[in-house]
Amino acid sequence: MHLTLAIPALLWPYASAALPPLSLxxxxxxxxxxxxxxxxxxxxxxxxxxxxxxxxxATLAPTASVDEHEFxxxxxxISQTVGMHQAPFSSDKQLQLSMSEAHHYCQTLSAFFExxxxxxxxxxxxxxxxxxPQAWSFQIxxxxxxxxxxxxxxxxxxxxxxxxxxxxxxxxxxLFQHPLNxxxxxxxxxxxNGLWLQNDLIGNASQSISLFADNDWACSAxxxxxxxxxxxxxxxxxxxxxxxxxxxxxxxxxDANDAYAYAAILNRWEIDWFxxxxxxxxxxxxxxxxxxxxxxxxxxxxxxxxxFTPFWRHRSAxxxxxx
Numbered sequence: 001m002h003l004t005l006a007i008p009a010l011l012w013p014y015a016s017a018a019l020p021p022l023s024l025x026x027x028x029x030x031x032x033x034x035x036x037x038x039x040x041x042x043x044x045x046x047x048x049x050x051x052x053x054x055x056x057x058a059t060l061a062p063t064a065s066v067d068e069h070e071f072x073x074x075x076x077x078i079s080q081t082v083g084m085h086q087a088p089f090s091s092d093k094q095l096q097l098s099m100s101e102a103h104h105y106c107q108t109l110s111a112f113f114e115x116x117x118x119x120x121x122x123x124x125x126x127x128x129x130x131x132x133p134q135a136w137s138f139q140i141x142x143x144x145x146x147x148x149x150x151x152x153x154x155x156x157x158x159x160x161x162x163x164x165x166x167x168x169x170x171x172x173x174x175l176f177q178h179p180l181n182x183x184x185x186x187x188x189x190x191x192x193n194g195l196w197l198q199n200d201l202i203g204n205a206s207q208s209i210s211l212f213a214d215n216d217w218a219c220s221a222x223x224x225x226x227x228x229x230x231x232x233x234x235x236x237x238x239x240x241x242x243x244x245x246x247x248x249x250x251x252x253x254x255d256a257n258d259a260y261a262y263a264a265i266l267n268r269w270e271i272d273w274f275x276x277x278x279x280x281x282x283x284x285x286x287x288x289x290x291x292x293x294x295x296x297x298x299x300x301x302x303x304x305x306x307x308f309t310p311f312w313r314h315r316s317a318x319x320x321x322x323x
Contacts, residue, residue, distance in 0.1 A: 001235065002288045004209075004244045005273070006050045008043055009254040010293035012262060012320035019320045020263040026274035027266075031315050033281070034291065034301035036323050043251075044142035044201065046294035050211065050246055052203030052219040057129065059219050064121035064129045071135045073197045075120060075128040076143050077105065079190035080150075087150040090190050091143060092216065094252055097125045097192065101180055105192055112174055118167075124216035130197060136160040143196045148255030164197060171195050205244075210235075213246035221246070228276030247273070262320070281305045297322060 012019055041049075052059060057072045066072055077097060080089040102122035110119040117133045138158035146154060156164050172194050175181070181191035203219070205211065212231065213221040224245070225231040235243055247269070253261035280287050282305065289303040301323050 001240070001284070001286060002242045002290070003231075003235075003277070004242075004290040004292060005277075006046070006244055006246045006292050007250065008046050008248050008294050009250040010291075011295055011297050011322070012259070013254065013295060014257055014259075015321070017257055017259055019259050022263060022266060022318060022320060024266060024270045024274065024318050026270055026278045028315070028317050029278050030274060030281070030289065030291065030303050031301065031318065031323065033306060034303040034323075036299055036301045038297070038299040040296050041294045041298055042142075043144040043147070043294050046292075046298075047144055047217060048201055048203045048205075050203075050205050050244055051213065051215065051217050051221070052201075053205045053207045055200050055202055056217070056219070057200040060123040060127070060129055063123045064131060066129070066131055069133075071132050072200070073130045073132065073136070074200060075130045076196040076198075077102070077126055077128065077192045078194045078196055079192060080194040088148060088256075089146075089150065089194065089196075090148070091196070092126050092251075093214070093248075094190070095126055095192065096189055099125050101184075101192075102126070102128065104180055105175065105178065108174060108178060109171060112170070113167075127216040128195075136164060138164055138199075140164075140198055142198055142201065146196075148252075168195060168197065208242070210238075210240050210243040211246065212243065213248075215246060215248055218246060227272035228274075228280070232276065232280055245273075266320075291323065293323070299323065 056074055057066075061072065064072065076091055077095065078089040078091045079095060080087055099122065102125045106120040106122045106128060113119070119131045121129045121131065123129055138156045138160045140156040141154055155161070175193050175195075178192070181193065184191055207220075211218060211221040212224050214224040215221070225234060231245065249265050250262060253259075253265065277289055281289060281303065285305070290300055291303065292300040
């Protein structure tokens with residue numbers, strides 16, 4: 001049995017921002033048994049490696065009744081604030097957006113653009129499709145590679161960039177005055193006041209590997225168990241030979257440079273995930289583990305219980321910056 005822990009944003013990227021003290025003995029024990037191979041990878045490439053096999057638009061098209069003469073773009077609702085040089089935004093799970101709310105927003109947008117034969121469909125709460133009658137030609141960074149903030153480099157380019165910017169501006173005006181936003185703010189939730197459009201992405205995940213994730217972009221994923229103990233019980237009952245657990249909670253504090261939230265999540269994972277998996281490596285001779293993360297210092301660590309303790313391979317305690 002082999003398990004891959006896919007953890008985007010595991011490594012803290014801010015050398016000048018000190019982290020609170022980390023005490024992660026189980027993670028350190030796993031690292032002591034691991035062999036690390038460096039591999040620089042963008043977050044969008046990391047997501048594509050694990051969350052889908054093939055085209056996202058093709059996977060989601062049946063939910064939007066897209067016919068063969070239409071084209072679709074991936075559309076993400078965001079909550080944006082405007083700064084002097086950058087525009088931070090929230091997306092994905094940070095929004096706590098319900099499927100019902102997503103449908104309401106999409107209905108409003110579709111009604112406004114009906115004469116242009118443009119419609120919006122919520123495939124997932126924070127993953128929508130924009131259906132258009134003909135393809136647009138533009139280039140723009142993936143949402144995941146923005147790391148929670150837009151600047152001048154984030155603007156689209158290409159033949160249809162102006163058309164796209166005009167549409168996004170009109171969407172901002174519509175969403176700004178949407179009645180759901182007042183309700184959300186009264187409940188302490190961020191308003192949905194913008195969209196991010198991007199071209200289709202192609203995933204290269206293996207269809208034969210079971211995926212456990214809590215992410216709207218995860219296609220054909222099983223619900224994420226509460227901890228490693230529950231997961232191992234499920235895998236044993238299903239006689240699964242290879243599985244991926246996608247843990248993306250660190251992306252929010254890393255993008256926001258929130259060191260204390262980052263440390264708190266790791267401390268929780270020490271109990272929920274690292275400790276049960278270390279115990280499984282001790283007790284199950286056939287069990288192996290991989291720990292994979294993205295970024296400039298990212299890569300994959302392959303972990304297996306050695307025949308004897310590798311005393312010559314000294315690894316210092318995890319400091320958040322290197323595996």
